[in-house]
Amino acid sequence: MHNDAEGLDNPRGQEVIRIKDLSFQYKAQKGEKALDDLTLDISKGQFVVIMGPSRAGKSTLANCLNGLIPNFMKGKYEGEINVLGKNPAKEKVGTMAKDIGLVFQDFESQLFSTNTKLEIVFGPENFNMPRAEMQKIIARILQVVNLAGMEDRQPSTLSGGQKQRLAIGSVLAIQPKIVCMDEPTTDLDPIGKLGIFQIAKELHEDKDLTLIIIEHETEEALEADRIVVINDGKIVRDGKPQTVLREVEYFESLGLMPLQVPKYFNRLGVAQADLPLNPAAGMAKFRELGLVIEAGKYGELVQKDAEREQSYGDPIITLRGLEHTYANGNKALKGINLEIRDGEFIAILGHNGSGKTTLVKHFNGLLKPTSGEVIVNGKETKQHTIFEIGKGIGYVFQNPDHQIFSDTVYAEVAFSPKLRGFSSEEIDHRVKEALKAVDMEGYEQEDPFSLTKGERQRIAVASVLSAQPKIIILDEPTTGLDFKEQRQMMELIKKLNESGHTIIIVTHTMWVVAEYAHKVAVIKDGLMTMYGRTRDVFKEDEKLVESFLKPPHIVTLSNYLGKTSLSVDEFLYCTQRNAEKR
Amino acid sequence: MDMFLYMDKDTYMHRLDPRTKTFMMLGSFAIIAMFYTLTPLMVISALVILYGASGKTLPNLKRIRVVLMMIGLFSLVIWSFAKPGATPVLGPISWEGIIYGVAMAIKIDTMIIAGMIFLSSTKMEEIPVGWVRLKIPYRVAFAFSTALRLVPTIVGTSYIITQAQESRGLDLQSGNLLVRAKKYIPLLIPVFVSVIRGTNVFAMALESKGFGYSDKRSNYLETGYNKADIILLTVLVLLLALSIYLKITTKL
Known part of the structure; x- marks a missing residue:
């Protein structure tokens, strides 16, 4: 095992967490373990980022720290943990909560109070804090998490x-x-993510607070003191971000997303220790190596974009002056004009609450315009039912668990064609084809609920595909998946687009947009603020940030050079290497 | 979408002790339960509505107007047929039956309105605070207020799930009752699964914030009986006494 934890400022005797030979196996697990003989020490004041592919054991580890495992979730538990002198396995979770706080991914289920103030004091109340002190705490916390002035807001309106x-x-x-x-x-948009990491950075200034964040956003992990990579319940890397994040090939082999800037220079043959990590350092390295972008090759890319646009068919979705006002008076869309043509692959971007989901729900008639019109496959949506419009347009919702209900994968995928009244042979044929398209053949008799999130997401896509709609809408198809699963999902969507489906995706994952979408529409506060070919939209770094979006590192780096590249491969393709020294 | 029943307003009613509001609700229930005839029920109903208006909680009734109307209509129809009377109107329907139906409609609707006034003016967090002072165990009171909290969450989730299944071609508008009932299976299963998963995270978050750390718990919300509480409780006791007296002495 590669381990340079020695090189960290890891003063002995300052450990706040000591984990020794920890193994855990969930009740449902056979054979494999969620954690396998894991040993880890974390010192006071450290900011540690834990990374790893899906099901590596990251959440299991977090839940062991405050005793949710084994007190709340049962299973086979071996080894020992010491958190500030206490053994979480032997204490009540409530007792551990005083020393270690846990924040979960699913913020919707974590918040339950009538207003922000009461949400903040729920914990202190449990520990019998006097009221006067609580008032001070509220004021301080609102500052720390940047919510000042929102103390009386209902959490659900945030x-x-x-x-x-x-x-x-x-x-x-x-x-x-x-x-x-x-x-x-x-579940956050790029700027929302940044807000969280900003808080993390500020918290880290308190040298007594130890901070552990489980994260798969590599770009944000740069700020940490230490990165621990977990795979199959074991620690496989442990060191400073500058060291760990340079291991581009190792990250790829694990199915984790490597940083794009070092990946680019790695492909150019730069030695690992010399790899720059961020766009600014990348720019300096680019100059140092005397690299240039070949205008001719860049021209080819732009030319290809234009040719692709020529190949589109007739307009398939047309929006004219689309407005939508909800029953409570909230105007979510304020006049949107957009035309999507047959064969396009368009990404709808926007911050949380920008109105992008409201927008796409108009495409299949789930919502009807309160003003303006929406024409889909030649049908005015106001004149037709969802059932009719839905024949030509499928919609994959963000959370596969919001639609899966059958005992078997086969029944789930057959649901839609059955409702559309096809013969059983036709249904059989369509299910086979749909499962083949999502690479899930042989899973027909499996119980969909026992599959992984990535697999359930694919089943959800298959169950929409089986109706063979011309247009497919996917809402956040990659959220909650690790990099490898995201790649698989996007390759699948790309294949569908190439076989003739028009694709509309709603997403926050900016690299996905850069690498896969042909066109981009940015929605901000109910208006379309940017629209065009992906390359042209991503050229405008600053304008994207205004819409609370942030382009991927490689795009930023190429923007410095005035030649917007959308992926590492594109950038490599345009790089003239004659001046480089290996 | 705002699905919480609580209305964040600054009225004397919102500032009442949660115990007072609980007693007002239970007292209304008790008084309503005593009577079966039109006149007293109309008087009680007017009082309850007056009480609700004084706390600016009535706009919330708009949200349950369909329920209120349906119950009223059902009660009227059923009792008109079921209650025989001396004055026939049409076929088996008698004038007495109609009056009784109206009375029952008012009775049930007024109870719902009294409950609604309580929920519109009482923060979820106030319920356990008040109830603990009435010697109800904290966990029981918290479970009750959490159940209330779950309602909007479940409604929100079912809304998304309905849309997801409609997008797949589920047509909830057509078919006879049996066919339609079967169509709800693709909605119910995902709702259950999502709610159970959500509740699990919720429980973990609660534990991680020290829920159940000790029986001694402080409260940020300040409660206590003030002048308004005393006046209202006195009025309630008098009304209860009057009702009992009327119930015993007259045949209302």
């Missing part, structure tokens, strides 16, 4: 980023010595 910040605040209010966040940014 944006996603604000909700997660409130969840963090409600844990900080207990004043724990260790805070552990389990994928806190997964």
